[in-house]
Amino acid sequence: MKQNGAHQQGRKYLVVVADDFGRTSSVTCAVAEAHDRGILKAASLMAGGDAFSEAVRVAHTRKGLSVGLHVTLCDGRAVLPPSRIPGLADRDGFFEKNPSLAWVHYMKPGLLSQIVEEVDAQFSSLERAGIRPTHVDGHHHIHMHPLIFEVVCRMAWQRGVRWIRLTKESLSMVIRFRSEERGALPFAEWAVLGVLGLYNRRIARKYGMRSPYYLYGLSGMGGIDEEYLLRMLKHMRSPLSELFTHPDEGTVQGRKEREALTSIRVRTLMESRGITPVGYGGLYGEDTSPSCEERW
Template identity: 35%
Template structure:
């Protein structure tokens, strides 16, 4: 049996992102989105979510390339002089692994993000991390600690299967194989830890190898190669670029999400894009 979840990350990052996500749900195939509780357009995102009752909204834990929920003075090791998180995920992750005090501050910030989400009144559909930072042991441990207090929502498993990805993409075989091996190794502990905490994870994912390039063509190809199980297909749609990496084609991703051709393909396959909670209760 095949189940499909279609997710957009970075909800709350900016107004153009929020606009793209709302329209991708209302006019396209989008079924879920991941909310940045420290995003510049957080309040606007919450307002939009409350008028979209069928959109699954999850927590997008962010510790890099953004601003914190906690006051900067409470987490001085996580922020720069302007009160912003690091824009160097690799270096930040390395330091986080070896610094006990950084891990304590990160746990406090993650708890604050859980609490801010709860304060919206929205039901937490799922959990994932900005730049897949939920794979980091410190973040995984915090999720295992806090998620059961918030309904034990499912967590994104970010390992894109090599063969379906290669067959669909028809390019970058070395990169696709490398990412599969790397992410499989990095998530081994994460899977064990989260499952022992009673949390569920999707079986497959598409979008890791084509981040910022989930165009109509890519989406159609992935739909033709869906494996059995619960598959998440994710993108970063936006009406226009703002506060996003210059390598992202977010406007093209938005076009793919609302494409009539894509919608027809989903219908022809007999699929109904689901929220995470719906996928795991089916």
């Protein structure tokens, strides 16, 4: 890690992100609370979310919150009218709800041009709302799809976005941090996303995109709480890592995640271990080049 302003050698930096920003009012409220009272420094915004306008207002009144695009091509609503993307959305404008079916569906030929149009429209929605995205990732990891990842990288690069989530974990992290309620699913995700991660890493390099050294939150989805964060922070070794979460005032699990993000115990442990929570906006220099170099 380069020493640049607040970035000091010897310290660790944890990018703390909330996904699904703008999906509902309850998610948006939880994101605001976790940022105002906790360690949350970034949020990934759903351009087609029911609470998109509310999330935009929250973002504009919180300059310390880095906002990126949460590319949505499943389990959500499209930005474009259905007539423009008949292969992606139903007549009511909704994508396939089941992520697994959506992944298979997007392997069909002839859909790429519609995917390009919709992803471009999602980026443009943020820009029209006055938000310059600092990063990009995907709802249900859809951006990792082999036919979608390069589309996302290219459009992100054209807009000056330099940080993308490579959704992959080491096997040791899956074993240590997986949510018991998810059974063997974390191992299946590790296998599939691990292979895609190797493939997509080359594409990211091609476009000059960067990702943090390590990612936390994948195998722990559905079980992230205060204890999870305390264990994770003790495990953290790398200079730069990302933790992605799903705070939501409308669900039991979502409230647990918001409570974890605002936990005094979590904040105290981070301080004692020299870990600084940051958003992706803090990883750009004045010339918009990342001031924190990623290592593959």
